[in-house]
Amino acid sequence: MTRVVIAPDSLKGTISAADAAAALADGWASVDPDARLIPRPMADGGEGTLAAFAAARPDAARMPLGAGRSGDPFWLLLPPEPGAPRGTAVVELAATCGIERVGTGRPFDAGTEAFGAAIAAALDHGVSRLVLGIGSSASTDGGAGVLTALGARLLDRAGAPIAAGARGLLDLERVDLGGIRELPETRVLTDVSNPMTGPRGAAEVFGPQKGLVDPVVRARVDAAMGRLAMLCGLDPATPGTGAAGGVGGALVVLGAELLPGAAEVAGLIGLAEAIAGADLVITGEGAFDGQSAAGKAPSHVAALARAAGVPVALVAGRIAADAPLQGFAAAVSLTELAGSAERSLAEPDRWLRAAGADLAARRNGRRGAGD
Template sequence: MVRPVISRIAVAPSGFKESLSAQAAADAIADGVRRVVPDAEVDLIPLVDGGEGTAAALAASTGGRLVALPATGPVGEPMGTHFALLGCRDTAVVEMAAVAGLSLVPHSLRDPGATTTYGVGELIRAALDTGVRRVLVGCGDSGTSDGGAGALQALGARLLDADGFELPPGGRELSRLHHIDPSGLDPRLKDVELLVACNPYNVLCGERGVARVFGPQKGATPAQVEELSAGLENWAYVLTRDVAAPGTDLYGGRPGIDLRHGPGTGASGGLGAGLAALGARLLPRFEVLLNHLDLDARLARADLVVTAEGALDHQTPRGKVPAEVARRAKLHGRPVLALAGTLGEGAHDVPGVDACHGILPAPMALAEALLRASELLTDATERALRMILLGTRLPVHAEVSGTQRPSSVR
């Protein structure tokens, strides 16, 4: 029996923000594949980037479990959330999006100058209560821009203004920060390995600083962007001086650390910088997260690799899932199809992506697109795969008797 041209398909998508989890996106793509190639061997590899779904995915892939608990949400209200204990039993995963993510901020309250990472610190403390030796913090999909100030406050640091009063939550308050008193920080932080899985392209300050790049997506006006940027500049200065300076007998003391421009310091609205000051190692997220999935071997076995994300554009090569999947697939010579909710400038120039396809068949309101995302992704997969299979069946004409035959397709 002759095997079809495409019989093994690796489906390795990210989630679609505020719409589909990575698992839901993978399931929707698989449904589309099976409409076209019913007998295909479909390998589902939902990928997490540190954002929504990271804790659950890593718990499932390692035989671990989720621990449910209440914590402070991004707008200061208590909420139910979770962290993961991995199957190795010595590592906890704190997913910042599960307690401070953008999807947890009501549209009417989307003000990154007011939202807080306090709940992230509470989750880290709860993880320490279990006796783990390592805490991995996944960064992504944040609804905050407080530099991790709230997390440090939850861990025991005091953030004081010039009059000695504690600062209220939110990034807009950081311009008034005068001194950090780290003496009350949880002493267990000295004995645990703190790792941050982040996008190394995200930095705290400067023209490419996190407030300028991501502030508008979180609801900031142009004036608020400048306010937040100024606050994070002051935060980096005071944080370096009072907590992370070499020689401090506390938690940082890492010589040469650059909290303003260091890779990953801008992760999750600057949470990366705040945790780095406590001695956390900021690591490229895919190096940390994909080791549990045997991704390279699974891509190598595929005839076709399908990846997906909410948007494909000029930002995609800067640490996004489709770019990482394409890079790894190309190491094994595998073709890559990328599906996206929107195709922006640069969508056709993502290295390693052989073809990209938008999932919207016609213009529609964002609310409708989010609601129908699973259906739209399945239909788009079917359309794209039918075109790919058609291409494999077209004749290839070669020169005959020195004459080039005209192509049958124009």
Template sequence: MAPDSFKESLTSVEAAAAMAAGIHDVDPAAEVVEVPIADGGEGTALALTPALGGELRTATVTGPTGTPVDAVWGFVPATSTAVVELAEAAGIHLVPVDRRDIWRAGTSGVGELMAHALDAGATTVIVGLGGSVTNDGGLGLLQALGVYVTDRDGTTVTPDAAGMAQADSLDITGMDPRWEDTQVIIAGDVTNPLCGVDGASAVFGLQKGATPQDLGPLDEALRRWVQVLAGGCGGDAGTIRDVPGAGAAGGVGAALLAVLDARMESGAELLLDLVDFRELCRGADLVLTGEGSVDVQTGHGKAPAVVAGSAAQQGVPTVAFGGRVSDSAEDLVPVLFHSVVQVSEPTAPLEESLARGAENLRKHVAEYLRKATEE
């Protein structure tokens, strides 16, 4: 059982448990291994930390709109590894749709979580980027780590996209020197560059509260911001801007690459490697995965696709379950998945489907297994 989260319905841990229950409804003696996964977005800390033998901790940090939020992060004492999930401190789920203001949302809380990790003794910090409501280029995060960012008049800018648009100078001398000996790994869920038609603003801006008229100015602000980043760190703006994943979480990827010399990884592949997934599924009869919506985009490096690819290397078929399954998902069968199964009732209201996510997933897993064994 290796599902991602079903957004607004089930965490990956809950989804794996529901799948396991569906299997046991049909065959109580079946051996079931639950491996909740994530691709860097919501649920990364919850899925990865226990798998690595770590402990979940909670810290009160600055939320995306400036009000405090309680954010969960993970720490693995045996390896001095921390797992920081951006969505916990700057996630889109933290701000109702009618209150989203892309110019005023910031990532200060993510930097505060990273500082907590450093103080706990972490020498490796995995930062899951995904599910953000921000487009500040990681400005707030950097300021929380002690980076000094000013406008042309030498005034400190606000920790949001509006402040990023005014940024003219960046000074990293105030950062904790321990970061020089700390490895930062980006667990990303997208490969978008920072700017352009495939960049952070154009692709994700509207869902974060931008208007169509905001997209051009936001993109231009990120173009200027990467020049400031490069100027303050001695890097090459063009290289930073165009790195796949630099546009993750509204440009946080670019900030971490430039200032902390972070290493970019596929979130899902990183997690599967860390838990030795290929060995876990060796000899299995079937792998079950899933996420909230299964469509043609699922095949482009999203967590269920990475699971299926890893399982295929061991000769194990994978079945994907989705809260919603689009017609385009059929293109993934049999290329990627053995089957795709929708778990919500087509005519049911969305609120009802989300509330009954565990029940529906359990039911459809059991139904699939019954049919498979009959065949």
């Protein structure tokens, strides 16, 4: 019986990692119904992190925020284990105030209070450990909203609380951390190593994709984030502090540890253990290119597979000409399979099923299976 571990990241903007893994599994099963298919959807701290944990950890409890209606944000509670006797909370920024949730229409006003409130809810529950995914941010507020939600006072010249988002950050004159809540062991998942400020900082590098397109405005926001860092006793040049519009820096102020997201998720969902003894691993993401080797989920999955002596196949929405494909036993582009980017983007689940069937057919020595 063929044993296949299926560990893709999300195809950003089209399909989640969990749904991508399910579609690949369906396609494989259509050719090889006797195979043992083990889904381990991956994430790097951004959108899909909660779904990856939920798929890999059936013992996790969904903890709703607000009224708990369908579509409302939530966090996950992992059961007690050594080192975390009261459980571990997994909180995802993308699920509370990420760019997929709030869009880019008001980049000056987008804040991170909702993420801070979710962390506070987990603290109220009394967890022993926090795992915080901070990718897919819509804000450039330096983590001011997170600090405020956890008890800090960020004040303007008149001593009044500043407004949310980058707009409020421009008025910041004083920070009072006296009432801040203490965090337990806190691991922050990110694939970003940018500093908080400067040419590679949060405003300059990530601001435009969130709607901060005016370079004069970005320079003002960059300066304001530098002032926040100074008032908090943070070196804004610290790698990773620019993650999520500066949320990385705010969490460092609170004593959290910034970690490579893909590696940490893989460890927490037991990916290496799942790969041990497998016949094949399938991984992938939306666009696989020259930057994909630098800490992205597929490259980490591939490294784990190679360390275990297991062949690994890649499935991606698009595979660029400069993509590092050395070491992959097979690579499937959904764009090529569908005939165009438009078709693959319109029906990602259909073409992922076709990719799964194609890989199973190759494995079984048959001709490639299309759709």
